[in-house]
Amino acid sequence: MSRTILITGASSGLGEGMAREFAARGDQLALCARRTDRLDALKAQLLQDYPGLTVEVRALDVNDHDQVFEVFGELQQHFGRLDRVIVNAGVGQGQALGTGGFQANRDTAQTNFVAALAQMEAAMTVFRAQNQGHLVTVSSVSAVRGMPAAMTSYAASKAGVAALSEGLRVELAKAKSPIRVTTLYPGYIHTAINENVKHRPFLVDTRTGCRAMVKAIESGRNECFVPRWPWTPIGFLLRRLPLPVLARMF
Structure with a gap:
């Protein structure tokens, strides 16, 4: 039986790549992003490659929080259920604190954390009503430790997403709920969001x-560094390195 998977930020990068991987597995897809022209093109290509696949696309600006709840609810009604929601939409901008980059840092925090909170709330509203579902949040390896300069706000926003996810896991474990929560910590995967990083x-x-991300999602583990090698040991070390050592690395 095919599953229904909702992915935000699906018009490019990791969202688009995961959509292609899940399509190859025969899953029904609900793809959301601001750029509907790219979503439409992706849908057309997926239907050409996989005849019989079900793909629904919706315009969604994750910073429009009311729209997030509306679109998630509409897609749940359209398909009858949502089996998995992947909170993927995000931005990678930011500047060192105190250097005139407040607007970029604020936008990063709003999109990567506040908008992620809205998506998680909307997904959990659906999952609680269904009493089943799998919530996947895309954090970052940078979330495991405070990062300097242009990375500071980005890393903090992704750490917030990871903390929200962990809090949910604790709550759901205590309630013995069938709802699952997985946090992904991607390392450097080539996308437009990081192509200007030196x-x-x-x-x-x-x-x-994206293949590594989908494999990690399907594993059912609570937290996954992707690709697993070398980012799992790197994540372990980053959490434990003394501050002077960390400072010399950046």
């Missing part, structure tokens, strides 16, 4: 990275 160690192409 240093991208262990960079992998989009397809390789």
